[in-house]
Amino acid sequence: xxxxxxxxxTVAERLGTALNNATPEQLMQLQxxxxxxxxxxxxxxxxxxxxxxxxxxxxIDCVPRVLTASEWDHIDQGLRQRLRAINLFLxxxxxxxxxxxxxxxxxxxxxxxxxxxxxxxxTKVPHDIYVSVCGTDIVRTRDGFAVxxxxxxxxxxxxxxxxxxxxxxQAMPRLYRAHNVREVLPYPGQLYSQLASLVTWTQxxxxxxxxxxxxxxxxxxxxxxxxxxxxxxxxGRDLVVxxxxxxxxxxxxxxxxxxxxxxxxxDFLDPVTFRNDSLLGVPGLFHAYRVGNVVIANAPGxxxxxxxxxxxxxxxxxxxxxxxxxxxxxxETYLCRTTEGLTYTLENxxxxxxxxxxxxxxxxxxxxPHASAKEKKDFAERLRTDPSNFISQPTLALSRxxxxxxxxxxxxxxxxxxxxxxxxxxxxxxxxxxxRVALRQGSLVVNSxxxxxxxxxxxxxxxxxxx
Amino acid sequence: xxxxxxxxxxxxxxxYFERAEHTARLLDYHLAHLVDTPADVLARGWQLLYAAxxxxxxxxxxxxxxxxxxxxxxxxxxxxxxxxxxxxxDAIIQSWTKARDNAKQLRPWLPVRVWTxxxxxxxxxxxxxxxxxxxxxxxxxxAGVVDRLRHLSGVVEARMSRDNAWRFLELGRFVERLQLQxxxxxxxxxxxxxxxxxxxxxxxxxxxxxxxxxxxxxxIQPRQALAFxxxxxxxxxxLSFATRSVQVLLSDIDPAGGRYxxxxxxxxxxxxxxxxxxxxxxxxxxxxxxxxxxxxxxECRTLHDLIIAEYIxxxxxxxxxx
Numbered sequence: 116x117x118x119x120x121x122x123x124x125t126v127a128e129r130l131g132t133a134l135n136n137a138t139p140e141q142l143m144q145l146q147x148x149x150x151x152x153x154x155x156x157x158x159x160x161x162x163x164x165x166x167x168x169x170x171x172x173x174x175i176d177c178v179p180r181v182l183t184a185s186e187w188d189h190i191d192q193g194l195r196q197r198l199r200a201i202n203l204f205l206x207x208x209x210x211x212x213x214x215x216x217x218x219x220x221x222x223x224x225x226x227x228x229x230x231x232x233x234x235x236x237x238t239k240v241p242h243d244i245y246v247s248v249c250g251t252d253i254v255r256t257r258d259g260f261a262v263x264x265x266x267x268x269x270x271x272x273x274x275x276x277x278x279x280x281x282x283x284x285q286a287m288p289r290l291y292r293a294h295n296v297r298e299v300l301p302y303p304g305q306l307y308s309q310l311a312s313l314v315t316w317t318q319x320x321x322x323x324x325x326x327x328x329x330x331x332x333x334x335x336x337x338x339x340x341x342x343x344x345x346x347x348x349x350x351g352r353d354l355v356v357x358x359x360x361x362x363x364x365x366x367x368x369x370x371x372x373x374x375x376x377x378x379x380x381x382d383f384l385d386p387v388t389f390r391n392d393s394l395l396g397v398p399g400l401f402h403a404y405r406v407g408n409v410v411i412a413n414a415p416g417x418x419x420x421x422x423x424x425x426x427x428x429x430x431x432x433x434x435x436x437x438x439x440x441x442x443x444x445x446x447e448t449y450l451c452r453t454t455e456g457l458t459y460t461l462e463n464x465x466x467x468x469x470x471x472x473x474x475x476x477x478x479x480x481x482x483x484p485h486a487s488a489k490e491k492k493d494f495a496e497r498l499r500t501d502p503s504n505f506i507s508q509p510t511l512a513l514s515r516x517x518x519x520x521x522x523x524x525x526x527x528x529x530x531x532x533x534x535x536x537x538x539x540x541x542x543x544x545x546x547x548x549x550x551r552v553a554l555r556q557g558s559l560v561v562n563s564x565x566x567x568x569x570x571x572x573x574x575x576x577x578x579x580x581x582x
Numbered sequence: 583x584x585x586x587x588x589x590x591x592x593x594x595x596x597x598y599f600e601r602a603e604h605t606a607r608l609l610d611y612h613l614a615h616l617v618d619t620p621a622d623v624l625a626r627g628w629q630l631l632y633a634a635x636x637x638x639x640x641x642x643x644x645x646x647x648x649x650x651x652x653x654x655x656x657x658x659x660x661x662x663x664x665x666x667x668x669x670x671x672d673a674i675i676q677s678w679t680k681a682r683d684n685a686k687q688l689r690p691w692l693p694v695r696v697w698t699x700x701x702x703x704x705x706x707x708x709x710x711x712x713x714x715x716x717x718x719x720x721x722x723x724x725a726g727v728v729d730r731l732r733h734l735s736g737v738v739e740a741r742m743s744r745d746n747a748w749r750f751l752e753l754g755r756f757v758e759r760l761q762l763q764x765x766x767x768x769x770x771x772x773x774x775x776x777x778x779x780x781x782x783x784x785x786x787x788x789x790x791x792x793x794x795x796x797x798x799x800x801x802i803q804p805r806q807a808l809a810f811x812x813x814x815x816x817x818x819x820x821l822s823f824a825t826r827s828v829q830v831l832l833s834d835i836d837p838a839g840g841r842y843x844x845x846x847x848x849x850x851x852x853x854x855x856x857x858x859x860x861x862x863x864x865x866x867x868x869x870x871x872x873x874x875x876x877x878x879x880x881e882c883r884t885l886h887d888l889i890i891a892e893y894i895x896x897x898x899x900x901x902x903x904x
Contacts (some may be wrong), residue, residue: 154705155698155701155702156694156697156698156701157697157698157701250862288842329683329686329687334686335686338686338687338689338690339689340687341689342690342691343689345692347586348587348588348689348690349585349587350587350689352587353585353586353587355898357898357902362902363585364585364586364587364896364898364901364903365583365584365585365586365901366584366586366589366746366750366835366836366893367584367836368900368901368902369849369898369901370583379834429894472812545617
């Protein structure tokens with residue numbers, strides 16, 4: 116919202132002036148209104164504690180973050196390029212494996228990745244689209260926008276993006292209208308279209324959202340998306356495979372399902388093929404997928420490409436598969452699996468952020484500058500014991516955005532997770548994203564499970580701004 | 583097309599709401615009459631109320647055989663037990679919580695207004711200060727629950743399509759109503775229960791007092807009141823009305839199931855209707871009616887099992903396309 120010299124950027128002038136002119140009471144009212152809206156609509160996530168399961172609303176900040184259309188278009192192009200390369204890479208590793216043979220990515224990194232699925236070897240994936248829904252975390256540093264990580268398995272948070280937008284529209288309708296903000300609300304319709312486009316055998320496919328159930332922390336999102344798409348919200352126990360076809364149990368008998376938008380991890384999809392103790396999956400589902408009778412999005416085995424160690428190779432993959440230079444850069448990453456990477460990480464632990472390669476949700480990481488001596492010592496021990504399980508990155512000077520906290524407008528670190536949808540012929544990116552905020556002063560961790568919140572992100576066409 | 587599990591969730595949601603409203607109506611009436619009712623009638627009222635809800639009371643006069651036991655604990659504690667005690671699985675807050683849990687799984691099928699109305703009601707009940715309400719008037723809280731549930735019913739009426747989602751919700755309500763009303767009438771039809779004020783209370787709770795006075799008599803006759811609440815098809819809380827509603831809903835859900843050879847739930851609903859007719863013509867004594875109600879309660883339980891087995895939790899081979 117501000118330049119380095121703390122003057123308002125042109126794109127944020129109107130919003131900044133409105134916030135400047137508002138009294139703390141008015142802002143408080145605005146914030147309360149937005150929070151009440153979340154509570155009223157039951158926009159919650161589930162927290163499973165030791166003794167009880169509680170329901171919480173995600174903390175939401177009422178001050179939108181703004182980006183210009185040209186900034187967004189740069190991100191948009193970068194994400195399209197990245198997803199194309201990732202889909203080609205996934206096809207490659209489950210078929211010919213040229214990128215491995217040519218030494219672009221080390222064999223052991225792919226074959227040793229827990230998310231690599233041998234079962235997918237040689238499997239024909241509809242239209243070679245392994246990743247239909249992608250949520251990529253992007254940060255802004257002094258050098259511009261950079262990708263922090265790709266979420267390719269079951270990226271979540273899109274419902275909060277849509278809920279934030281709906282709440283902000285209600286809370287500040289005039290200001291919103293005055294800014295000619297690009298619209299994110301077509302997301303569910305686009306998701307439906309892109310998923311439906313993957314089916315070739317019928318014009319009107321039956322789509323189901325497969326959820327682990329209501330105790331899953333993202334259950335609200337699963338139900339929301341199913342409702343908004345007009346799809347069925349199913350659990351594993353609602354589906355059955357018979358003669359290689361997938362059916363769901365309805366009050367009038369079993370009905371065939373054509374597309375499964377799964378929000379269940381690979382491990383739990385099918386107890387016959389993957390973990391045999393899974394109660395969430397559907398026995399025989401993978402067989403139905405292999406013989407081409409159902410589309411599963413995202414395809415099993417895509418998690419190998421969102422491994423944090425493999426992330427370091429994505430720019431090389433873009434060059435290899437597309438013969439293009441990456442539009443969005445990566446954050447500098449040191450692989451602890453290499454001797455140099457491990458040595459550097461151990462020597463600079465107090466300056467680095469160290470992450471588990473398969474971790475998520477802000478768990479299993481160490482933020483060096485904020486860690487105690489004991490935490491650093493313990494982490495160094497873990498690094499030495501199992502170096503290949505970790506990567507490290509420099510502590511970034513993440514951009515900050517104004518947030519209304521405890522009656523004052525204060526700066527907090529933010530990132531953004533845009534959502535990319537890949538259909539048979541088209542790629543669609545919601546012009547906005549889940550803007551996550553580290554609500555604690557000085558914190559760089561934006562995950563909701565670690566005290567993070569969210570805010571709306573406005574992509575504004577400067578030249579088209581309403582006068 | 584309706585997912586079987588979702589149909590089950592709607593069905594149970596309907597049941598939980600009916601249960602919450604039933605308890606709230608009973609409490610509303612009972613607590614509203616705390617002031618001018620003799621202590622022994624009040625104690626008897628608590629006994630009937632717990633018997634009608636088929637709930638074990640927090641004190642156990644049935645075990646000790648001591649009817650006076652209900653005079654010892656105050657009404658506040660008993661009302662709190664039935665409304666907000668999270669240890670009591672049948673307390674109103676628990677029914678509402680379970681209904682909301684079901685509704686959470688039904689978000690794709692529920693109109694937003696229905697969900698928000700239901701959610702707001704839940705948040706209100708969860709966060710309300712029972713003591714404060716009690717200070718304003720003992721029946722204020724159950725009366726508030728009844729009002730909110732009726733408001734919710736209105737939103738459901740106005741917002742939901744008359745599709746299978748709505749039908750299963752209604753089916754749940756009426757099956758629950760059949761069971762609750764049967765238990766209520768059974769509790770009241772004890773031959774020793776001859777106090778006309780208590781019978782008037784029953785008619786009031788069933789929203790049938792004015793209709794009874796208009797149709798039958800201003801003087802409440804226990805046998806006549808009982809017959810009225812069993813067989814009058816125009817009283818929304820009569821067994822006859824609920825049975826007829828179940829029949830209509832089942833036919834709408836599964837038109838083929840209502841034709842010969844009828845499916846099991848349809849046959850059972852028909853049997854219930856027949857049993858009411860037979861009882862009506864038998865002009866039975868109250869003791870006989872109590873026996874009839876015992877059998878009727880058993881039939882209602884079977885009807886519930888048959889609905890689940892036929893439409894919600896059926897064997898896979900039964901559902902495969904031919």
